[in-house]
Amino acid sequence: MNPLATHVVTVTLNPALDQTVVLDALTPGAVHRARSVRKDAGGKGVNVAACLADWGVPVAATGVLGQDNAAPFQALMDAKGIEDRFAWIPGETRTNLKLLDGATGDTTDINLPGLRLTADALVTVRAVLRERAARDALVVLAGSLPGGLPDDTYAGLTADLRARGARVILDASGPALAAALAAPVGALPFAIKPNRHELEEWAGRALPTLADVADAARDLRARGIALVAVSLGPEGALFVSDAEILRALPPPTEIASTVGAGDALVAGLVAGLHAGLPLPDTARLALAFAAGKLTRAGANLPPRAVVEAIAATVRLERLAG
Structure with a gap:
């Protein structure tokens, strides 16, 4: 087998330096004294690659x-x-500012504008994908699009990658997600990972119950997306394939930071896809990555044995198809 075919590639077109400020409690309009501050190289695709x-x-x-502040990213990738x-x-x-309320555990995100790009900036990215996107390669397209790129950027990249036989996992929102999901069947992502709010935006309606979420995910599956994973925060995640619908529930977890949990x-x-695991084992692993990351600051997992132990405690519920 071509070794490149088993390689995973993540694409982050709008990366960020995540500056996390931990406060005793966040009170709007008040003056705060930070308990601690840390800065991590981030962006959805970067976080996925790190985990x-x-x-x-x-x-x-x-x-x-x-290039003026790329050193933290280079250090992360080297490490x-x-x-x-x-x-x-x-x-x-x-730079994205994240205010972590130590009293509630909630994180308030303030995302600053990024670099403005033109199509010329994607030349290197497309060259890497042409090299790496052999048949059955896994390519993660993740995060927001920077200014200057059209809403259909992910749709175009997905179509190119699908034509080369790669499997695309898309984690996006808003118009970029809508454009990718409006593509013809042969140009759709292999898998998507919206959260409940992002799925509601796509569906154009509120999805207050698990059954509502499952119905919307089934609609996407029926359009031709092989796997739909919907993150539900503390309520776990829903996984919809052609064979089954699973809800995965995480164990109680002591939270150090919620930053990057969805990326984990x-x-x-x-x-799970890389290892060829069946859906139940993939769902357990996905929830274990997220729960394990919650115990760590930054996009970092605990040791493998700890993640495996968490996976063994993830509870699965099968829903009617």
């Missing part, structure tokens, strides 16, 4: 970085053994 590397999956990361295939362009990668779930999903 996969911790698990031992060979992974390359591509996208676009501002975790992630293959760096980013395009560096003039300017600074954006995507990484667990990809790790």
Whole structure:
């Protein structure tokens, strides 16, 4: 087998330096004294790659970085053994501010504008994908699109990758997700991972119950998406394939940081697909990645044995198809 075919590639077109400020409690309008501050190289695809590397999956990361503050990203990839295939362009990668309320555990995100890109900035990214996207490769397209790129950017990349036989896992929202889901059947992602709010945006209606979420996920599955995973926060996640519908419930978890938990779930999903696991085992692994990451600051997993122990405690419920 071509070794590149088993390689995983993540694409982050709008990466960020995540600056997390921990407060005793967040009170709007008040002056706060920070308990601690940390800065992590991030962005959805970067976080997915970091968790996969911790698990031992060979992974390359591509996208676009501002060269003026790319050092933290390079340090992260060097430390975790992630293959760096980013395009560096003039300017600074954006900073996202995350305010963690120590009293409630809630995180308030303030996402700053990123670099404005043109189609020319994607030349390197497309070249990496042409090289890496052999048949059955797993390619993760994740995160928001930077200014300057059209809403159908992910749709176009997905169509190109599908034509090469790659399986695309898409984690996006808003118009970028809608454009990708409006593509013809042969150009749809293999899997998507919306949260409940993102699924509601696509469906154009509220989805207050688990049955409502399952109905909307089934609609996407019927359109031709092989696997729909809907993250439900503390309520776990819903996994819909052609064969079954599963709800995975995480064990009680002591939370150090919620930053990147959804990205860890995507990484667990990809790790399961990479290993060829059946859906129940993939669902357990995805929830274990997310729960394990909650115990760590930044996009970091606990040791493999700890993640495996968490996976063994994930409870599965089968829903009627």
